Amino acid sequence: MTYRVLISDPLSEDGIYPLREAEKIEVDMITDLTAAQLQEKIVDYDALLVRSQTKVTREIIANGKRLKIIGRAGVGVDNIDLDAATAHGVIVVNAPDGNTNSAAEHTMAMLMALARKIPQAYHALLQKKWDRKSHVGVELKGKTLGVIGMGRIGREVALRAKGQRMKVMAYDPFLTDDKAEQLGVSRGTVEEVVQVADFITVHTPLLKETKHLINTEAFTKMKDGVQLINCARGGIIDEEALYEAIVSGKVAGAALDVFEEEPATDHKLLELPQVIATPHLGASTVEAQENVAIDVSHDVVRLLTGDLVKNPVNMPSVPKDLMNKIEPYFYLAEKLGLFLTNVTDDVIEEITIYYAGELYEVEVAPLTRNTIKGMLKRHFGDHINDVNAAYLAEQRGIVINEQKTSTTRGFTNLITVEVKTKSGSKTVAGTLLNGLGARVVRVNNYSVDFKPQGNVLFIHHKDQPGAIGKVGSVLAEQAINIATMQVGRADVGGDAIMLLRVDKAVNEADVAVLTALPDIYGVTAMNL
Ligand SMILES: NC(=O)C1=CN([C@@H]2O[C@H](COP(=O)(O)OP(=O)(O)OC[C@H]3O[C@@H](n4cnc5c(N)ncnc54)[C@H](O)[C@@H]3O)[C@@H](O)[C@H]2O)C=CC1
Numbered sequence: 001m002t003y004r005v006l007i008s009d010p011l012s013e014d015g016i017y018p019l020r021e022a023e024k025i026e027v028d029m030i031t032d033l034t035a036a037q038l039q040e041k042i043v044d045y046d047a048l049l050v051r052s053q054t055k056v057t058r059e060i061i062a063n064g065k066r067l068k069i070i071g072r073a074g075v076g077v078d079n080i081d082l083d084a085a086t087a088h089g090v091i092v093v094n095a096p097d098g099n100t101n102s103a104a105e106h107t108m109a110m111l112m113a114l115a116r117k118i119p120q121a122y123h124a125l126l127q128k129k130w131d132r133k134s135h136v137g138v139e140l141k142g143k144t145l146g147v148i149g150m151g152r153i154g155r156e157v158a159l160r161a162k163g164q165r166m167k168v169m170a171y172d173p174f175l176t177d178d179k180a181e182q183l184g185v186s187r188g189t190v191e192e193v194v195q196v197a198d199f200i201t202v203h204t205p206l207l208k209e210t211k212h213l214i215n216t217e218a219f220t221k222m223k224d225g226v227q228l229i230n231c232a233r234g235g236i237i238d239e240e241a242l243y244e245a246i247v248s249g250k251v252a253g254a255a256l257d258v259f260e261e262e263p264a265t266d267h268k269l270l271e272l273p274q275v276i277a278t279p280h281l282g283a284s285t286v287e288a289q290e291n292v293a294i295d296v297s298h299d300v301v302r303l304l305t306g307d308l309v310k311n312p313v314n315m316p317s318v319p320k321d322l323m324n325k326i327e328p329y330f331y332l333a334e335k336l337g338l339f340l341t342n343v344t345d346d347v348i349e350e351i352t353i354y355y356a357g358e359l360y361e362v363e364v365a366p367l368t369r370n371t372i373k374g375m376l377k378r379h380f381g382d383h384i385n386d387v388n389a390a391y392l393a394e395q396r397g398i399v400i401n402e403q404k405t406s407t408t409r410g411f412t413n414l415i416t417v418e419v420k421t422k423s424g425s426k427t428v429a430g431t432l433l434n435g436l437g438a439r440v441v442r443v444n445n446y447s448v449d450f451k452p453q454g455n456v457l458f459i460h461h462k463d464q465p466g467a468i469g470k471v472g473s474v475l476a477e478q479a480i481n482i483a484t485m486q487v488g489r490a491d492v493g494g495d496a497i498m499l500l501r502v503d504k505a506v507n508e509a510d511v512a513v514l515t516a517l518p519d520i521y522g523v524t525a526m527n528l
């Protein structure tokens with residue numbers, strides 16, 4: 001099978017070598033597609049790579065019948081409909097580190113150009129005006145730079161500003177006093193930062209909480225003559241409010257690399273002489289473009305070759321040391337879910353997964369996702385994966401609980417999955433046996449010991465002499481060989497179960513024959 005990758009924004013050819021060199025991966029770079037053309041084309045592709053230009057909408061994702069991964073060669077994923085990607089089981093990855101340096105350097109270039117009015121002076125010169133009077137700037141030394149958002153770029157900007165002998169006051173919900181001290185910056189609230197700063201630069205993602213974070217109210221609290229820089233995302237600063245604040249004289253200048261609507265060639269802010277701007281160039285360096293293309297290409301190759309991606313955006317990444325501990329349990333967790341869903345006919349209302357023994361110590365969320373994936377696979381088939389399992393369960397109102405205990409009765413590790421429906425609850429438990437792999441050790445109240453693999457028949461019957469023999473005869477008549485068989489019973493002559501691993505699939509007609517046998521209450525055939 002050959003995978004097809006579509007690159008719809010200009011990406012560094014030197015950076016996409018991991019894709020070009022990979023076997024069974026074909027790459028097309030087509031950078032002038034309209035939204036409608038992309039929506040049509042995407043049907044044929046397994047991966048889509050973009051920068052900030054391509055808007056990856058719900059419609060495009062929905063049409064990507066083969067689509068498995070969207071790679072963002074950069075940081076911001078606000079041009080990708082993440083909810084739609086998650087719902088469709090499409091993983092989104094980005095390249096969070098590759099352009100940090102370039103974006104920080106661009107911010108410093110904007111700060112210095114703003115302070116010294118370099119673009120305006122150059123513009124006047126081009127018009128043959130030797131105008132020194134209008135282009136008197138201010139020094140950075142001794143001034144306070146307010147940094148809102150102290151992530152990768154914000155921190156780099158703060159360090160560089162200190163090199164200009166500026167004072168830095170920063171706000172970030174994750175900035176601790178210790179971290180601030182280490183970085184040599186003071187920590188303040190957004191309100192404190194905007195009150196004391198001579199220059200303000202924003203470095204947050206564009207989120208509901210950060211949209212118009214700098215608004216009319218914030219401008220009223222600022223110093224007169226303050227100057228602002230936005231090299232993060234258009235919309236963090238309210239453009240209308242900024243326009244008013246410049247026209248009123250409150251704000252002396254603004255440097256903008258990004259706009260609420262891009263491209264922004266006809267924007268009223270650009271008519272103001274106090275505003276300098278670049279067309280979203282923060283990441284546009286040879287180095288950054290090569291870095292982000294390499295990172296995102298590697299992740300696409302990883303995913304398409306069955307490996308774990310490094311920079312997932314719409315699902316938590318699993319650190320390597322944790323992965324080493326829990327990877328052996330993935331198979332067991334999924335098969336327990338799959339088994340249970342096969343023997344549950346009612347609508348599932350609640351799933352509780354109990355982790356015991358050595359699993360007490362580790363983060364088990366990825367295992368929970370795998371169990372849910374196993375449970376929902378029966379109804380969603382291949383459409384369900386690690387990305388959308390929890391989302392699809394939540395969408396259907398299924399409550400998911402996770403519990404841990406350090407004690408196990410006789411096992412070093414035990415995963416017990418319980419489903420609740422309106423007609424009652426069912427459980428299955430399994431363990432990982434050293435050297436022997438996954439074993440199911442309990443089904444409801446019955447102790448069993450079987451490998452969750454291949455074609456399995458689960459029969460609920462009355463503990464009566466001959467019941468097992470009759471099942472054996474029916475299977476023999478259909479030339480279905482029994483590989484292993486387990487019987488569990490509650491009391492002599494009471495309810496009992498049979499678990500058979502058989503060498504070929506048992507079809508519906510055979511299930512009907514088995515169900516019609518005397519003393520048989522129910523028969524489920526499944527493939528694990
Ligand atoms: N102009 C350009 O070409 C480029 C723009 N960017 C943009 O720069 C921004 C920052 O990128 P990175 O530093 O790499 O991201 P990052 O994820 O490392 O940092 C973002 C920081 O914002 C903080 N934050 C979130 N909500 C906040 C709030 N309400 N107030 C204050 N801080 C808040 C987070 O805690 C985090 O520390 C992103 O919007 C990204 O898209 C990034 C690269 C190039």
Ligand SMILES: O=C(O)C(=O)COP(=O)(O)O
Binds near residue numbers: 052053075
């Ligand atoms: O990485 C980011 O968030 C950027 O804004 C860079 O955008 P670009 O890849 O240059 O279109």
